[in-house]
Amino acid sequence: MTAAVDITLLANLLRDAAQAEILPRFRRLGAGDIRIKSEATDLVTEADEQAERMIKREVERLWPDAVFIGEESVAADPDLLGKLEGADLAIIVDPVDGTFNFAAGVPAFGVMASVVVRGETVAGIIFDPMGDDWVMAEKGSGAWLRRPSGEAERLKVAAPVALEHMTGFASTGFIDKSKRAEVMGNLAKVRFASNYRCAAHEYRTFAGGHVHYAMYNKILPWDHLAGVLISEEAGAYAARFDGSRYLPHHFDGGLLLTPDKASWDMLRQEVFTL
Secondary structure (H helix, E strand, O other): OOOOOOHHHHHHHHHHHHHHHHHHHOOOOOHHHEEEOOOOOOEEEHHHHHHHHHHHHHHHHHOOOOEEEEHHHHHHOHHHHHHOOOOOEEEEEEEEEOHHHHHHOOOOOEEEEEEEEOOEEEEEEEEEOOOOEEEEEEOOOOEEEEOOOOOEEEOOOOOOOOHHHOEEEEOOOOOOHHHHHHHHHHHHHOOEEEOOOOHHHHHHHHHOOOOOEEEEOOOOHHHHHHHHHHHHHOOOEEEOOOOOOOOOOOOOOOEEEEOOHHHHHHHHHHOOOO
């Protein structure tokens, strides 16, 4: 299904962009290199924009038939997002996931890409510039941690545990205020809830078997397509809050990932009562 896109080539492109445009700017951003988008915690930097330009240029050269959908491209042209559902082939990119961390000098950010073929996510890549490695998956082929040396390690989600022993990620900032206090109170039922402010590293941590759940209320494709596929290929159960399967054209409805459906049902009933 991904024959049209060489996943290794795409993965290396993300690494090249990180080395050329992102890492040289880390902890070296000037005042004019950081701008607010929708609110004070929603930022864009020169690294985001320049890395996306480089990736977009190379994607268009290598795969000219693909629809390119990048976070910053959509910020400039919101109508671009509507092309995803009908595209025969699309490549979706988040040039710097965790921009807030990046701008603050916190080394928890990543570069993400996914490949969508006729409405199905068929490949996902998350590159960690600081660790210089990828987690990636092609549909039906498992999820893998890969290093530039060629070393590879298969990923597997954690085994299920009782509710009171569950650890994981809960992105509560986008929950409606009318429900936020209830959900945050419900989180006392689990062992702990965290938030890296970086979906790239949260998905890496979840798919690697280190935590038991990940919950998101805002589900834009560049933040979640790669991570959901990687998690599913590592054995996870993922669904929107209404129980439906998450697809590339879904931009709302929330998202909950767990090791199995029983864990999903438990968290949905006891904690994420949205």
